[in-house]
Ligand code: NAD
């Protein structure tokens with residue numbers, strides 16, 4: 279049996295782009311996804327792009343019996359763990375669902391891995407673990423801070439759980455990747471972000487306004503202490519983020535907990551994003567300045583030096599490519615993956 283990489287949540291936005299890059303690099307990939315926030319069509323598109331299909335198991339990371347079967351059936355050498363829920367507002371309304379999926383799901387996965395003797399794991403963490411009071415830019419040496427919502431707390435809890443696990447069994451090699459704001463789509467126009475209902479995140483919202491599915495963008499806050507009064511974030515191309523996972527796999531040979539920020543290190547404001555998108559879509563984007571959104575920080579971005587120094591990874595795709603790829607995906611798939 280050849281070695282395979284297990285990708286939980288591999289039908290989702292970031293997991294699908296990472297699966298493409300893993301297949302392109304010659305890995306055998308097993309995707310485990312319950313499709314609660316994704317579509318099986320994404321798996322067809324992965325095959326279309328990479329010329330190879332991942333093995334697909336429709337199932338839940340909380341299902342211990344299923345996980346044992348997966349580890350018996352395939353020779354899994356490492357796990358990339360994307361599966362989880364990610365809507366910040368929803369996590370405030372439904373904290374138990376978020377802790378169950380994100381924390382308990384990770385716990386069951388680690389138990390199954392330990393049982394199978396697989397001790398190499400890359401976890402999808404988030405810049406949100408730095409908390410509300412961290413100084414910017416965020417750097418990995420800063421401690422985790424006070425998280426603003428159950429989603430963020432669930433990520434911080436999993437980071438702690440994994441750290442404790444590695445102390446108890448030092449053979450584990452664990453990579454915690456703290457993503458900043460992934461946007462963009464595959465340059466083929468075949469894969470992209472397909473949020474259910476009205477998008478919470480900026481780029482899907484902008485793209486749906488531009489295509490006429492939504493009327494107007496509300497810019498949350500115009501009086502922040504930033505260059506133009508709107509919030510600033512560190513947006514990175516989802517393919518650069520996917521490649522960051524491949525680069526970080528080299529650390530899976532070194533026992534320990536390895537933490538990396540994956541971002542560009544460059545802040546971009548909401549207003550600048552609107553202006554840049556107007557140029558790419560070649561049309562004006564209706565927007566208004568609205569009240570601030572509860573829980574938003576004025577600005578944060580990454581110090582991404584550690585990933586460059588230790589992994590040789592750097593986000594290379596410029597903002598324009600992020601927006602052109604988003605627009606190609608949106609115009610070719612106006613209803614996302616639904617046919
Ligand atoms: P996504 O919702 O597109 O992908 C998550 C995938 O996991 C989906 O396909 C979903 O069906 C699956 N899933 C959810 N719960 C599951 C479960 N219990 N069992 C099996 N499958 C399950 O989200 P994404 O944007 O691709 O995010 C991937 C990961 O990265 C998540 O853990 C998310 O919290 C984290 N992350 C995302 C961002 C972002 O801005 N998108 C930023 C930081 C961290």
Ligand code: WQD
Pocket residue numbers: 364366403404405406458459460478479480481483495496497498499509510511548571574
């Ligand atoms: C970006 C900027 C908004 C929508 C969230 C999570 C974070 C991570 C990424 C998972 C902000 C503004 C947005 C709109 C707007 N996810 N905005 N109008 O809030 O930086 O991060 O997603 O880990 O944990 O918190 O991303 O895309 O929601 O917002 O003005 O309709 O766009 O105020 O400044 P955010 P976002």
